Amino acid sequence: MKHARGQQRKTRQRQVILEELRRVVSHPTANEVHHMVTRRLPRVSLGTVYRNLESMSRSGVILKLETAGTRRRYDGTPTPHYHARCTGCGCVADLRMEPLEDLERRAQGATGFSIMGHRLEYIGVCARCAGKKRTQREE
Amino acid sequence: MKHARGQQRKTRQRQVILEELRRVVSHPTANEVHHMVTRRLPRVSLGTVYRNLESMSRSGVILKLETAGTRRRYDGTPTPHYHARCTGCGCVADLRMEPLEDLERRAQGATGFSIMGHRLEYIGVCARCAGKKRTQREE
DNA sequence: ATAAGTGCAAAAAGTTTGCAAAACG
C-alpha cells in the first residue's frame, strides 16, 4: 500500500480537548466537552470536537464510553476500569476496583461467541442524588 | 390524586409488537421491530412502535437494552440475563448463564454510589462473523 | 508545498411529540 495511514498532527484544538477531558473526573458528553473547550478556544466547532474525540478514542488515547442511553460520554483515562451510572442525574463515575478476569472465563460456553472482552456497568444512585428528595433526570 | 394513572388498553398493535418481539431470538432495534410488525399490520407507524416499546419496557413486559452504540435494542424476555455483542455485525445474543450476585457486593465501597443493579455485556465475535474473512459492520 | 485539520452549515440517524381521527372498554 502506498500511503499506509495519514499522519496525526498536533493541533491546538486536539490538545485543549484532551487537557480539558483529563482535567475532570466526570465523563462528559461531546457537547459538554465542547462547552469546556469553548472557554479557552471560543471558536472551536462541535464538529471538530466530535472528530477529535473519535480519532483519540480510535488511537486509544481516550475512552469512548458507550454506556446506556443515547448519548455517548468520554473518559480521559484509557486504562480499563468499570463505571457506575446514576439513575437520578445520569452521571457516570469511575469505580476504584480491579477488573475481574474470571468473568470472561465464566461466560465461555454460554454462547457461540468467542469472547474478547466485557463491559460491566453498575446502576445506582450517586451520593448527591441520594441526598435529594426527588431526583430530576438530566438524561 | 384524582386519576392515579390512565388505564393500559389492549390494542392490536401492541399485541402484534409483543408477539413479533417474542418470536425472535435476536434483539431488534425499533426500526427492525417496525419492519417485522409491518408484515402483519401494514399501516403501523414507527411512532406507535416506539410508544409501545417504551410503555412495555416501562411496565417490565419487555426489556429496553441500552447496549453500546447509539441505537437501542429490545428484548422480549424480561428475566435478567446477560448479553454478548458482536464487534463484527453488531448483533446481540443472550447468554445462558446465571446472573452473578457477588458482583454488586464486590463493588460496594468502590464508589459513593448505592448500587442497585448491574449490566454486564460481553464483547466478542459471533459464530457467523468468525466464519467470514472480513466482517461488515451494520452498526 | 501538501496533506491533515478546522469552521461552518447542512445532512443523517434515531427518537419524541402534537394533533385530529380511530379504537378500546
Add this chain to the structure above:
DNA sequence: CGTTTTGCAAACTTTTTGCACTTAT
C-alpha cells in the same frame, strides 16, 4: 361516551459529513 391509542408528519437531539479555508509538518 370518555380516554387511550393511532397514524402522520413535524420537531428534536445527537452525530456525521461536504467543502473551502487554514495550519502543521
